[in-house]
Amino acid sequence: MGDALRIALLGCGVVGSQVVRLLDEQAGDLAARVGVPLELAGVAVRRPARHTDLPAGLVTTDAAGLVARGDVDIVVEVIGGIEPVRSLLLDALAGGKSVVSANKALLAEDGATLHDAAAKAGVDLYYEAAVAGAIPLLRPLRESLAGDRITRVIGIVNGTTNFILSRMDATGAGFDEALGEATELGYAEADPTADVDGFDAAAKAAILAGLAFHTRVTASDVYREGIGAVSAADVASAKAMNCTIKLLAICERTRGADGTEQVAVRVHPAMLPRSHPLAGVGDAFNAVFVEADAAGSLMFYGRGAGGAPTASAILGDLVAVARNRVRGSRGTGESSYAALRVQPMGEVTTRYHVALDVADQPGVLAAVAGAFAEQGVSIQTVRQEGRGDAATLVLVTHTATDDALSRTVRHLADMPFVRRAASVMRVEGTVNE
Known part of the structure; x- marks a missing residue:
């Protein structure tokens, strides 16, 4: 078995502490799966006094210094937030270190920059734990x-x-x-x-x-x-x-x-x-x-979510990244070739459930149906609940653009016989009342 791969852990809260535990408890199995041992090079935290369970030599408050160390091969980040994490991870990637992150906020805001940095350096950026915890997705x-x-x-x-x-x-x-x-x-x-x-x-x-x-x-x-x-x-x-x-x-x-x-x-x-x-x-x-x-x-x-489930996803990424480094290869990177337009919500076709508190009088249903028709929105089902002051019309539409449905609801709210829109909610799937 070859030389160990050294890991810098950024953050040691609910998730990070479970990563440390699993690295220790499963050290033998992880080494067998990767082909070399995985060792913690250091753990960056803000409050060292809270981490007396960790070996004193591993704990540091200097995250940037830990990332920059020449003996670190892989950086695992569980701090969260945008900065200083973005800068730390970009430095890690630029320094030839692969990165495993659970940071959904950063990846959703500026994942492109991180992917570009990983591709330029020829290293891995994995983030299974950023979505749905332990679920392999x-x-x-x-x-x-x-x-x-x-x-x-x-x-x-x-x-x-x-x-x-x-x-x-x-x-x-x-x-x-x-x-x-x-x-x-x-x-x-x-x-x-x-x-x-x-x-x-x-x-x-x-x-x-x-x-x-x-x-x-x-x-x-x-x-x-x-x-x-x-x-x-x-x-x-x-x-x-x-x-x-x-x-x-x-x-x-x-x-x-x-x-x-x-x-x-x-x-x-x-x-x-x-x-x-x-x-x-x-x-x-x-x-x-x-x-x-x-x-x-x-x-x-x-x-x-949860410490152990999320740590499980992180360890899965860590094993994959470590195997790539042992082989001198790189895993699957970003695929953004399609570059499709993201459609604004107003253009998306949806269905609505609309409940209207209305005056119980002749012609109300016809007027309500007319308001939908004016916007090109067809009604799938309609029923009336209650009588008098407690009268409620409940309608479910067929699909139409979200803009058309929103305009219809605003128009209905302005009608004199509509006291209020008691419920307006989108509907997914096939509903049979």
Whole structure:
């Protein structure tokens, strides 16, 4: 067995500490799989006093110095955020070191720069742990399905929001109550903004779309809508249609008005038929449904977060990168040859569920139907619930552009006999009321 490969670990929190543990506990197996031992050269942390369990000689607060060391072969980054991490990883790549990262925010914002630096230096940039935790997802998209044409990727990629929506569905609780439970159980951060407002899922959607469609997609390209406005009434309306509500990341090939192939990438809550495979994904689990021309439908399911699951994905990348270095080769790099246009959300065709509190009087249904027709939006189903002051019209549309549907809803809200739009939500899948 040859000389050991030396690893610099940037960050040693919930995930990093599990990486250290697995490197120690599985040292023999990892060496056998790679062909040489894997050794920690150092661990960069901000507060050394919190890491008394690590050998004192490994701990440093000088991340830049650790990255620059000549005896480091691979840099593993679990700090998160944009800077100083971007600069650290660019320095590592420029110095001929391969990089393993779990940093979805950085990869979604500026992955192109990192990929270019890795290609220029002839080293690897792997990031399986950036999306869906322990679930092997990115490598199948990048390698296993490289000979196929992926048409759609739709998934639940944020465990916190899935837990909240699952509890609302199971108990009838409101959003605030379910969020409180998620926080108490440790599924939600003290500041849950990144999760509940969809930022986390949008970053992951950008990475998934880039891999699936061979196109550079950034987080700013992703239409994003969180779950804060989802109410118990919305959940009840979904149940009446035999649906559930999920925060979905949806990446799909589309066609523009001129017929050219494009990609649409969006994150938003949607009503999903309970017959859909994703509808039964509960608690804080993640699942991603992939549709491809030859392979058909594939589903990836598992724990999408947590120290040990995420560390498992990191170790998988680490073994792959280490094997490449032993062989003197480089793994699969970025594939962005297609360079498809990212379609604005207004041009994307969607379906809507609309619940309107209306005056119970003759001609209301005809006027509402006319408002949809004016925008070229056809109605699939319509029903009335209640009478008098409690009258509600519930409509589900056929597909139309999101702009047309939005204009219709705004017009309806201005009608004198419409008291309010009680629920407006997109619908995915085939719904039969």
